[in-house]
Amino acid sequence: MSLSPVEVESLALHVAHMRGHVVIAGLGMGLALYNAVLHPAVRQITVSECDSEVVALFARITGPGWPESGRFSIERVDARDWRSPEPVDFLYVDIRDKVGASEAAADTRTICRNLRPKSAGYWGMEADFVLFLARKLLQAAGDASTVSGLGACASVCLSQPTTVALGSRASRMSQPS
Numbered sequence: 001m002s003l004s005p006v007e008v009e010s011l012a013l014h015v016a017h018m019r020g021h022v023v024i025a026g027l028g029m030g031l032a033l034y035n036a037v038l039h040p041a042v043r044q045i046t047v048s049e050c051d052s053e054v055v056a057l058f059a060r061i062t063g064p065g066w067p068e069s070g071r072f073s074i075e076r077v078d079a080r081d082w083r084s085p086e087p088v089d090f091l092y093v094d095i096r097d098k099v100g101a102s103e104a105a106a107d108t109r110t111i112c113r114n115l116r117p118k119s120a121g122y123w124g125m126e127a128d129f130v131l132f133l134a135r136k137l138l139q140a141a142g143d144a145s146t147v148s149g150l151g152a153c154a155s156v157c158l159s160q161p162t163t164v165a166l167g168s169r170a171s172r173m174s175q176p177s
C-alpha cells in the first residue's frame, strides 16, 4: 500500500471503467475508494476488507477531506467468500501485496464467480498482459519458421484489447488530503 506514482498509475485505468455499483476488494489506504467516490458515473461503492485493524485505521484517517461518505460501505469479510446483495457493475480486486502475484488473477476469477460483475479488473492486470505478450513473442521466436511465427505473434498482439493510457489518466487521479 502506498501513494507512490506507480500505485496511482496502476489504479488509474481501472477507475476509468468504474460505474454504477462498484465493489472494491481490499481497502488498504482507501486510494481506490477515494477515486471511486469522486467518479460521477459511480452510484454506490462496497468495499470488502478482511482486516479489522485496516478498517479501524481507515475510520481514524477519514475526515472532512472525504467526499460523500454516504455513498460507500465497508464489509469486514474475506473478499473471496463474500456475496453482494446488490448486482455489481464493476469489480476491482486489490488484495495482493506484489504486482504480478500469480494469485491475483485466480482471486479475481473466484470473486467474479461469486459476484457476477458486468466487468472487472485487478491490480497488476496490465503487468500480466505484458507478460502474456512477451511469452507469445518468445514462443513465436522459438518457432522453426521464424517469419510465420512472428506473423502469428503479431496477430495475437493485435487481437488483444489495448486499454493502457496510463500517463494521461494518471494525471486525473486524486489523492485524499
Ligand SMILES: C[S@@+](CC[C@H](N)C(=O)[O-])C[C@H]1O[C@@H](n2cnc3c(N)ncnc32)[C@H](O)[C@@H]1O
Pocket: 001, 002, 025, 026, 027, 028, 029, 030, 031, 032, 033, 048, 049, 050, 051, 054, 077, 078, 079, 080, 094, 095, 096, 097
Ligand atoms: C494493497 S492493499 C489495497 C490497496 C487499496 N486498493 C488502496 O486503494 O489503497 C490490500 C488490502 O487487501 C486486504 N486483503 C488481503 N486479503 C484480503 C481478503 N482475502 N479479503 C479482503 N481483503 C483482503 C488487506 O488487508 C489490505 O488492506
